[in-house]
Amino acid sequence: MRLAVQNLSFNYPGHPVLQEVALEAEAGELLSLVGPNGSGKSTCLKCLARVLRPVGGAVYLDGRDVAGLSGRELATRLGYVPQETPQVFPLTVYEAVLLGRRPYLGWSVSAGNRQVVEEVLRLLHLEHLAARTLDQLSGGEKQRVALARALAQEPQLLLLDEPTANLDIRHQLEVLGLLQALVRRRGIIVFLVLHDLNLAARFAEKMLLLHQGRVFAAGSPRQVLSPENIRAVYGVEARLWEDGVGLQVVALCPTEGWLPGPAEAGIGPANGSRGNK
Template structure:
């Protein structure tokens, strides 16, 4: 379980997160949604210890993220940020292998190589394994970074806007992959998403944020409603249900 208690984050006096408390159960797919500036990415970065919090606590299965040794936390939790640096002379396979560092400390074992091969296969990257990152499209690079995170083989996988640079076909395939990762391997996948319909169709739980606070949370059927969408985004929406999934059609 990810247990967030009264998290506040300030930048030069500006409050970005305002007393956020949240309990995310282990297992399944959880999506964080909200307008730009709602605090989604900041919250994800604080949970993963990429950003310090101004006040509050975060625990992962009882481990305080501020005091737990990095090598211990890295075996429990992995994260993909939005602003990944492109290392041009690095191949796809080399990048994916970085995901094994918390386990191998740079000395790859046969077990590590199995995880690397599995991640490349999982993301359909085997034909690109020897290509340099600067030779890839934006979508191909995004898949390579996600493969690196999955290769780390942690219980909790945090992904900040993982559908960036992906066309509809690959975005759907990616969401199916996250769903399969949670269902078949018992992982907890936490995503920051802008497309609420992807959140609706593939999530077990949706957390909606506005102005640095959690304003709604629950299963998709409780969140993808005209009233909640109006409250979170300030727009009117018509919601349709098809085969048990809710789809929002926007209009002003």
């Protein structure tokens, strides 16, 4: 599988959101998309997943324009988990994950399909919740079920919009570790939106930093996450260092304006200037 995105542009009425976004990924790569609120990350994923139709540019999977794929072809190649999954009617966890097998189901559910669902439930530690309905789950449990459904689809490209947003620190590590293992063992591509720059740098070998709908920087975490880029895009002074775990980023204070509390408590800049540099 090879993903190529060329000159992707998208507008909401009177409001350009994505401008000439380009990226490439090969089988076995985990990429992260980072950027401030409203920079266009979710819109970008929706254009890749064909939820939104771009006004310009194209998305190619193995050289084929996704605009020309049938629904079934798309569903067997690409899995997408949005930032928020609307709940339509109360399914059990098992049924919700089984829905991921829809592109492969005949008139009845084969033992093979059940096996995939059970394996995914096991991988995401959801077995004990299999018979529960989705409305009886916590936010983080629901998020893991949404990911489980996409994994059950066995796509070659997995698009995940903030998959760890509701997860505790242990589940964040488990989910990102699982995705990393799937990328390496099965050679799939995972493209995920993350706000946590430390996790993005640690688990993704490639990063894209989006700023006002454009790719501001792309490359390895070390290339993308510089104090200058973080200042320019997020408007934040940051301290970065490397340790045995990876590249670490701590946001110190906004570049301009006033940071209440922590700056005064000594977490802000060394000169104690309340965040004003």
